Amino acid sequence: MLGLDLFYLLLGLFLLYAGVVNLRQRRYAHGAFWTLVAGLIAGGNAVLRANAAGDPLPAQCAGAAIIALALLAPRMRREHLAEAPEAQRRASAARLGHRLFGPALMIPVITVLVVLFGEKLQWQGHRLFGDGSITLIGLAFASVLSALAALRVTREKPVMALAEGRRLLDTMGWAAxxxxxxxxxxxxxxxxxxxxxxxxxxxxxxxxxxxxxxxxxxxxxxxxxxxxxxxxxxxxxxxxxxxxxxxxxxxxxxxxxxxxxxxxxxxxxxxxxxxxxxxxxxxxxxxxxxxxxxxxxxxxxxxxxxxxxxxxxxxxxxxxxx
Structure with missing residues (x-):
């Protein structure tokens, strides 16, 4: 059953990857920032469960992490990150043509389909999509499928999705x-x-x-x-x-x-x-x-x-x- 816990975990792992890469490149503010965000997102449900049980400690840890993010954000310098040469990117765009829009258009289409029909879908007597906001689940599910489709269209290795996603994330910085x-x-x-x-x-x-x-x-x-x-x-x-x-x-x-x-x-x-x-x-x-x-x-x-x-x-x- 696909639920928000799984997608939050995937997002947290990606942010952790971005943090580790930045730390290895000695971009310490970026690395610490994305590592903290990864912990907040991946551990968010644990915080909610702890609050429901009457334990305030995880919520206090989350508050401290948010203060740390505010202190780290001004130290995140926007720098040019290495990418493929312009000639290679232009050649790739000319080869792929309008097929590049396919994965992007999948996100809204699949999200709407999941919102409309997701709660009725079952697999061996079990609901395919779990509890929680069906819209968020649909968006997360559509984003994963879109990333896989992009890899299929471009014939790139999965690590390229991580690398380019991290590059875009660091290009936007804290504004993301x-x-x-x-x-x-x-x-x-x-x-x-x-x-x-x-x-x-x-x-x-x-x-x-x-x-x-x-x-x-x-x-x-x-x-x-x-x-x-x-x-x-x-x-x-x-x-x-x-x-x-x-x-x-x-x-x-x-x-x-x-x-x-x-x-x-x-x-x-x-x-x-x-x-x-x-x-x-x-x-x-x-x-x-x-x-x-x-x-x-x-x-x-x-x-x-x-x-x-x-x-x-x-x-x-x-x-x-x-």
Whole structure:
């Protein structure tokens, strides 16, 4: 049975590989950083089980590891990592052509299929996919299959997947952890009552009995919070707890599934506009060696603003129509 424990273990082993390689190359900050992350991810379920049993020690160890990560991150220098010569890479791209897109497209396709049908699949009377978020299980399963397909298409050895994955990870550096950290930050904000504070402020500023005003407050709030915190994952629990649930869903009867989907998509418009989303907007500028560090953001503005407007219109129409 395929469960999250297995995929967390695989991810932890890959991060441990990245840490060991960096340590061998005397990139000690990188090595220590990825080794600590490997321990946190691979041992995360053990921490949760220990907390359920009333033992706070593993959680304290995890907190100490996170503080260590914060101290190590500024020491992670972005350096050029060895890769295949440009002529070889161009020749490989010309030989493989559009087949290169196949493994990448497998990830969303397989993830959706697992979400739709995974809970019904069985093998000899046992469920094929275990307990936990079926979406996360599907994404992890799709990523593993995609990596195997990429090896098949390129006819490379499995060690190449590890080497190139580690190279990309080190190229991004600590910014690769931002989506995970910001998602956790959003959960902390929601648990600490920020959502309720937002709800009281919004109710004092806008007419809560006006559905259009609530939709605009929710959608624009998602964009603003995303710009501030750098990721829609952090903004979503705050704005949903503050405006989405009490005002739109409970008071005005909005469809929660449609509201959540369009709310996240609207928040992503803010991701396109902020340097706080360093892994999306600043790291690519550095990798491409752009003269303007905000060049990626400037190129995305003509897409972000019209998309935000369209999302707001769709949200107001669809959440109350279904």
């Amino acid at each position: 952890m931002l989506p995970l950290v910001l998602a956790a930050l959003g959960g902390v904000f929601a648990a600490s009552g920020v959502g309720e504070a937002v709800a009281s402020l919004v109710a004092a500023v806008i007419p809560a009995d006006n559905a259009l005003a609530c939709v605009l407050a929710y959608g624009l709030g998602m964009v603003v919070f995303t710009v501030i915190m750098g990721n829609a994952f952090a903004a979503f629990p705050v704005m949903t707890a503050g405006i989405g649930l009490p005002l739109l869903i409970h008071q005005h009867g909005a469809n929660p599934a449609i509201l959540g989907a369009l709310g996240m998509l609207t928040g992503y418009c803010g991701t396109l506009l902020t340097p706080m989303a360093a892994n999306f907007n600043l790291v690519p500028a550095a990798l491409l060696e752009l003269d303007d560090p905000n060049g990626v953001i400037r190129a995305q503005v003509p897409t972000a603003l019209p998309l935000m407007l369209v999302n707001l219109l769709l949200m107001y129409w669809l959440v109350f129509a279904f």
